[in-house]
Amino acid sequence: MLGDMTFFERLAARIQETDSRVCLGIDPRPEAHPLTHPDRFAGDPAQVAKAAVYYFQAILEATAPLVACAKLQAAFFEVLGIPGLIAMAQLIADLKARGVPVIVDAKRGDIGSTAEAYARAYLGDGVFGADALTVNPYLGGDGLAPFAEQAARAGRGVFVLVRTSNPRAAELQDLELRGGQRLYERVAESVAALAEGCRGGARYAPVGAVVGGTAPEALAALRARLPHVWFLVPGYGAQGGRPEGVAGAFDAEGLGAVVSSSRALTYCSDGADFAERAREAAAEMRRAINRALGGR
Amino acid sequence: MLGDMTFFERLAARIQETDSRVCLGIDPRPEAHPLTHPDRFAGDPAQVAKAAVYYFQAILEATAPLVACAKLQAAFFEVLGIPGLIAMAQLIADLKARGVPVIVDAKRGDIGSTAEAYARAYLGDGVFGADALTVNPYLGGDGLAPFAEQAARAGRGVFVLVRTSNPRAAELQDLELRGGQRLYERVAESVAALAEGCRGGARYAPVGAVVGGTAPEALAALRARLPHVWFLVPGYGAQGGRPEGVAGAFDAEGLGAVVSSSRALTYCSDGADFAERAREAAAEMRRAINRALGGR
Numbered sequence: 001m002l003g004d005m006t007f008f009e010r011l012a013a014r015i016q017e018t019d020s021r022v023c024l025g026i027d028p029r030p031e032a033h034p035l036t037h038p039d040r041f042a043g044d045p046a047q048v049a050k051a052a053v054y055y056f057q058a059i060l061e062a063t064a065p066l067v068a069c070a071k072l073q074a075a076f077f078e079v080l081g082i083p084g085l086i087a088m089a090q091l092i093a094d095l096k097a098r099g100v101p102v103i104v105d106a107k108r109g110d111i112g113s114t115a116e117a118y119a120r121a122y123l124g125d126g127v128f129g130a131d132a133l134t135v136n137p138y139l140g141g142d143g144l145a146p147f148a149e150q151a152a153r154a155g156r157g158v159f160v161l162v163r164t165s166n167p168r169a170a171e172l173q174d175l176e177l178r179g180g181q182r183l184y185e186r187v188a189e190s191v192a193a194l195a196e197g198c199r200g201g202a203r204y205a206p207v208g209a210v211v212g213g214t215a216p217e218a219l220a221a222l223r224a225r226l227p228h229v230w231f232l233v234p235g236y237g238a239q240g241g242r243p244e245g246v247a248g249a250f251d252a253e254g255l256g257a258v259v260s261s262s263r264a265l266t267y268c269s270d271g272a273d274f275a276e277r278a279r280e281a282a283a284e285m286r287r288a289i290n291r292a293l294g295g296r
Numbered sequence: 297m298l299g300d301m302t303f304f305e306r307l308a309a310r311i312q313e314t315d316s317r318v319c320l321g322i323d324p325r326p327e328a329h330p331l332t333h334p335d336r337f338a339g340d341p342a343q344v345a346k347a348a349v350y351y352f353q354a355i356l357e358a359t360a361p362l363v364a365c366a367k368l369q370a371a372f373f374e375v376l377g378i379p380g381l382i383a384m385a386q387l388i389a390d391l392k393a394r395g396v397p398v399i400v401d402a403k404r405g406d407i408g409s410t411a412e413a414y415a416r417a418y419l420g421d422g423v424f425g426a427d428a429l430t431v432n433p434y435l436g437g438d439g440l441a442p443f444a445e446q447a448a449r450a451g452r453g454v455f456v457l458v459r460t461s462n463p464r465a466a467e468l469q470d471l472e473l474r475g476g477q478r479l480y481e482r483v484a485e486s487v488a489a490l491a492e493g494c495r496g497g498a499r500y501a502p503v504g505a506v507v508g509g510t511a512p513e514a515l516a517a518l519r520a521r522l523p524h525v526w527f528l529v530p531g532y533g534a535q536g537g538r539p540e541g542v543a544g545a546f547d548a549e550g551l552g553a554v555v556s557s558s559r560a561l562t563y564c565s566d567g568a569d570f571a572e573r574a575r576e577a578a579a580e581m582r583r584a585i586n587r588a589l590g591g592r
Contacts (some may be wrong), residue, residue: 027410029409045422073406073410075404075406075410075411075413075414075417076410076413078413078414078417078418078424079413079414079416079417079420079422081385081417081422081423081424082378082381082382082385082423085378085381086378089377089378107404107405107406107432108371108403109403109405109432109434110369110371110403111460111462112462113325114323114369114371114372115371117371117372117374117375118371118374118375120375121371121374121375121377122374124375126341126375126377127377127378128374128377136403136405136432136434137434137468138405138432138433138434138457138460138468138469139457139460139462139464139465139468140460140462140464140465140466140467140468140469141464141467142462142463142464143462143464161434161435164407164434164435164436166407166408166435166436166438166439167438168435168436168437168438168439169435169436170436171436171437171486172433172434172435172436172479172482172483172486173434173436175473175479175482176473176474177471177472177473177474178472178473178474178476180474183468183471183479186468186471187468190467190468
């Protein structure tokens with residue numbers, strides 16, 4: 001029964017079904033393609049947002065069988081105002097209808113009843129209710145627990161930022177603590193404890209981690225230390241992550257991780273062939289990652 | 297010219313005008329008052345959100361002359377879906393019309409063009425465009441710079457989370473680094489550097505800090521170290537922050553900080569007198585903080 005499976009069980013099944021470990025990043029940048037450019041709609045936000053929905057629906061139609069899941073970047077919807085958020089809700093509904101697991105990449109982080117409100121917003125049954133949400137650990141354990149609890153209760157998932165893929169991620173995340181541990185390693189320990197606390201004997205905990213594809217050693221080390229925790233791996237392609245580098249994110253069965261890419265998949269053509277080109281790019285990314293996994 | 301002043305200059309002027317250092321926290325919790333309870337509207341989200349707008353407009357009508365600024369907690373709007381976000385836009389517009397500086401407490405954090413999108417969403421001219429935004433430092437300097445740049449460009453402000461007020465904040469933020477510094481102290485150093493980089497000789501930098509009212513020693517120490525940085529001080533009242541404890545957040549002129557309170561001001565009555573009671577609570581909080589400042 002698919003309906004009784006948790007998010008990470010469904011993600012594992014979906015990877016096996018599609019033979020794909022690709023997470024399709026949906027970051028609407030209307031000015032990045034002539035068909036969605038704001039100038040085309042005299043800047044009318046409602047029409048711009050609608051064009052973005054059509055654009056990504058065409059991409060989904062072409063790529064859905066080739067991707068394990070999709071990730072919506074909340075910022076690019078929020079900047080379009082109310083029409084942007086309606087577009088986000090529409091794309092979440094569209095992904096659900098297609099059976100593609102959907103992650104909202106909103107990097108939310110707060111405490112107590114505020115964190116609960118975010119958790120209900122993005123891991124509940126409302127219009128923004130996705131299968132999983134990215135969250136930020138800076139506020140401490142009482143900032144993470146409400147998300148983990150909601151995920152466990154609702155069969156959803158959270159991905160806690162552990163080690164991100166940006167150039168200056170090291171400034172804070174790699175700080176050396178007294179005793180020699182790096183800050184992100186301490187965060188990974190907290191994630192492991194939180195995951196263990198709500199795993200209840202299942203193969204996968206409802207708590208995952210965001211670990212960038214630009215730091216292959218960290219990725220492999222964390223994989224060994226967090227055997228029940230799924231990884232969301234950003235930074236592939238445009239940001240420098242390579243297939244061999246991200247291979248370390250996967251377990252012996254080729255599960256336990258998805259690798260996301262946005263611009264390199266969805267904005268690789270200025271023409272009307274954008275969806276077809278997205279299909280080719282997703283197929284190539286799927287192949288490259290699977291080849292790197294086969295070569296281990 | 298009020299229009300040419302930066303956010304923090306306007307905030308200073310507003311504190312002098314209202315003699316208030318109170319930041320009114322707007323966290324709509326519809327189930328917390330009979331007049332806005334979802335049961336009253338058969339759970340219809342549009343009506344629930346509209347009732348929340350009326351509720352807080354009545355509170356603003358009663359309290360605006362007694363508060364320095366207002367802070368909207370994004371989570372409580374997002375959990376109400378599209379009608380909730382329309383409500384957020386309406387309250388932002390209402391606050392602007394009343395001349396009350398408005399902070400969106402969304403604790404956003406991301407990198408590069410994603411951070412830029414958030415910055416444009418909350419510090420731009422769109423429907424969610426506020427005077428200031430709270431941001432999370434976990435992603436490093438390239439996660440903060442786009443917010444600081446947009447704030448500097450648009451005469452707005454950002455408040456970077458440095459030391460929060462929640463019970464388990466210490467788990468991460470108080471970690472001791474090699475060399476003896478605490479993590480939040482290192483973050484405060486980055487904030488100071490970022491602030492200095494965009495201050496341009498003005499009295500106040502466009503970059504502020506969130507420092508909880510529940511850690512008075514940290515507050516006073518940071519005040520001394522960050523002379524050009526405004527503090528947003530949560531944790532007053534319900535969370536245990538006391539007037540004497542938050543006094544250390546202010547400079548010698550009684551400026552440089554605002555102290556926020558939400559539930560204790562806006563949900564202190566179950567009856568129809570909620571706005572009048574909010575007025576009394578805001579007046580009492582204003583008095584208590586001013587008294588503590590006078591007693592230094």
